[in-house]
Amino acid sequence: MEMVGEARLEAAREVVWEALNDPAVLQASIPGCESLECTAENEFTATVVSKVGPIKARFAGKVSLSNIAPPRSYTLTGEGSGGAAGFARADIEVSLDALEPSVTLLRYGVKANVGGKLAQLGSRMIDAAARKSADDFFELFRKQVDGRTSNSTSAPAAQPAAMHAFMQELSASQADVATLEAPVSAPAVTAAPAAPTAKASTPEPVSTVNASERAAVSRDIPAQPTQEATPVSEGTAAEAQSAVMDVLTSEKIKVWISDQVAVVTLNRPGSRNAMTYGMWLAMPSIMAALDRNPEVRSVILTGAGADFCAGADIAEFENVRADVAQATRYEVAVDACCDAIANISKPTVAVLRGYCLGGGAHLAMSCDFRYAGQDAMMGIPAARLSIIYGVKGTRKLLSLVGLSEAKKILYGGQRFDAAHALQIGFVDQVAGLGSIVSERSLWERLMGARQQVAKSDPMAEARAFATSLAGNAPLSMAGAKYLLNGMAMGTGALDLHKSEALIAAAAASDDYREGRAAFGEKRSPKFQGR
Ligand code: COA
Numbered sequence: 001m002e003m004v005g006e007a008r009l010e011a012a013r014e015v016v017w018e019a020l021n022d023p024a025v026l027q028a029s030i031p032g033c034e035s036l037e038c039t040a041e042n043e044f045t046a047t048v049v050s051k052v053g054p055i056k057a058r059f060a061g062k063v064s065l066s067n068i069a070p071p072r073s074y075t076l077t078g079e080g081s082g083g084a085a086g087f088a089r090a091d092i093e094v095s096l097d098a099l100e101p102s103v104t105l106l107r108y109g110v111k112a113n114v115g116g117k118l119a120q121l122g123s124r125m126i127d128a129a130a131r132k133s134a135d136d137f138f139e140l141f142r143k144q145v146d147g148r149t150s151n152s153t154s155a156p157a158a159q160p161a162a163m164h165a166f167m168q169e170l171s172a173s174q175a176d177v178a179t180l181e182a183p184v185s186a187p188a189v190t191a192a193p194a195a196p197t198a199k200a201s202t203p204e205p206v207s208t209v210n211a212s213e214r215a216a217v218s219r220d221i222p223a224q225p226t227q228e229a230t231p232v233s234e235g236t237a238a239e240a241q242s243a244v245m246d247v248l249t250s251e252k253i254k255v256w257i258s259d260q261v262a263v264v265t266l267n268r269p270g271s272r273n274a275m276t277y278g279m280w281l282a283m284p285s286i287m288a289a290l291d292r293n294p295e296v297r298s299v300i301l302t303g304a305g306a307d308f309c310a311g312a313d314i315a316e317f318e319n320v321r322a323d324v325a326q327a328t329r330y331e332v333a334v335d336a337c338c339d340a341i342a343n344i345s346k347p348t349v350a351v352l353r354g355y356c357l358g359g360g361a362h363l364a365m366s367c368d369f370r371y372a373g374q375d376a377m378m379g380i381p382a383a384r385l386s387i388i389y390g391v392k393g394t395r396k397l398l399s400l401v402g403l404s405e406a407k408k409i410l411y412g413g414q415r416f417d418a419a420h421a422l423q424i425g426f427v428d429q430v431a432g433l434g435s436i437v438s439e440r441s442l443w444e445r446l447m448g449a450r451q452q453v454a455k456s457d458p459m460a461e462a463r464a465f466a467t468s469l470a471g472n473a474p475l476s477m478a479g480a481k482y483l484l485n486g487m488a489m490g491t492g493a494l495d496l497h498k499s500e501a502l503i504a505a506a507a508a509s510d511d512y513r514e515g516r517a518a519f520g521e522k523r524s525p526k527f528q529g530r
Contacts, residue, residue: 046062094106
């Protein structure tokens with residue numbers, strides 16, 4: 001018999017891996033395990049009492065670990081004899097995906113065989129018993145891991161070293177942070193696609209945009225149609241700078257880079273990740289740093305906890321969006337933030353769980369793709385707050401869902417669920433929707449076997465998708481993104497000369513040579529982004 005499943009564990013991948021290799025944890029997790037003793041490296045003897053239908057037996061045998069690839073995967077093989085009851089053997093492939101710094105997806109695939117009296121019980125009864133054992137194992141294992149996470153003093157910090165360094169570097173430089181006001185006074189600088197340049201491929205430390213770079217960027221890249229620049233008074237600039245510093249130091253936005261994927265997390269779960277003015281201001285700098293980081297091939301934008309983002313932080317409107325001047329300045333910051341997400345040269349995926357409302361919807365629409373959980377709830381309640389949704393947000397909505405649906409969303413201000421969002425084209429994928437979940441047989445229900453869980457974690461699907469893009473040519477994807485975004489935003493946003501220049505640069509690139517060579521040599525290409 002064969003079966004697959006997965007379990008979402010609230011612990012860092014390293015913690016789960018350690019637990020998977022700890023004989024005490026394994027013994028406590030294997031249902032009916034009386035003993036598990038290490039006899040050699042990655043080999044154990046075990047005694048397990050197991051009941052399959054009417055047959056209860058004590059199995060004595062060995063457990064071994066093979067194909068070990070820390071901290072990602074191994075194969076656990078258990079085989080034993082239950083005397084007169086017969087024998088059993090199971091090969092269990094276990095793999096760990098780090099979804100977030102402290103969330104791991106454990107996937108398993110089991111192949112099991114039985115012989116002797118057990119084999120006469122029939123496959124249904126054996127399947128049900130095996131499924132129940134697997135469910136019980138992962139439930140017990142989850143408890144062990146939870147215990148470790150709460151007890152362990154040496155558990156990895158919630159913020160891994162790479163992310164810590166990234167955030168420190170962002171927040172360390174006062175000079176760089178000062179440039180973060182740029183979107184407020186000069187939105188065109190961040191409004192254009194971060195077009196692929198030789199620079200993007202040159203390994204260099206992560207840092208924010210400096211003044212000369214900004215000048216170069218603004219020379220190189222055509223301004224997109226955008227609101228008039230709003231002059232910023234010195235007092236406002238200082239306030240903006242301090243708001244950005246607050247976001248970086250208090251980690252209202254977190255960044256985590258692993259396996260070439262950067263996960264940017266809006267981190268105000270108590271307020272459903274509502275965006276403060278400082279968060280809108282801080283995002284362009286974070287995106288610029290990720291754009292230049294050669295370790296990053298794609299970016300996922302998500303929210304901490306149950307929600308993606310409930311829009312702008314309405315609670316602070318009294319202070320930061322009280323009159324026309326403030327509202328204009330605020331909207332420029334929102335557009336600069338969303339432009340920075342839309343125009344980073346790397347593929348972006350928004351992972352939507354729970355609420356995705358108002359400005360949160362604009363953030364999601366600024367990503368290349370949207371992967372939703374079945375619990376996601378979208379909406380743009382501007383008409384309920386007497387706000388006109390911004391030009392760019394409206395344009396993105398129109399290009400995603402079409403005129404009629406856009407009108408329904410904006411006039412009505414109603415929320416819509418993930419299934420509807422998929423139907424109208426607002427999201428690209430709903431995790432687990434339509435996947436086949438096998439019904440439990442009567443016998444399985446009597447045996448207490450749980451319903452097999454559908455693959456339903458949008459982050460797992462988004463990560464798999466983002467990782468699949470990592471092997472493709474960065475210049476090609478960045479060029480396609482520039483052209484498509486420009487076309488989707490209206491012809492005025494697209495500089496045809498720039499487009500031709502990008503196409504010519506890709507044709508002259510090392511990656512283009514590499515792609516042709518790999519094709520001829522029947523191997524996977526190794527792209528460098530230059
Ligand atoms: N700005 C500021 N705070 C927000 C917020 C927002 N956009 N959305 C939610 N919150 C806060 C709530 O004030 C509450 O804080 P509190 O616990 O200190 O009272 C907390 O998040 C939880 O939200 P709550 O309203 O209690 O949860 P709910 O399940 O009843 O409703 C929403 C959730 C998202 C439907 C509701 O909060 C809402 O309508 N938010 C505003 C959405 C909106 O209009 N966005 C567009 C802004 S332009």
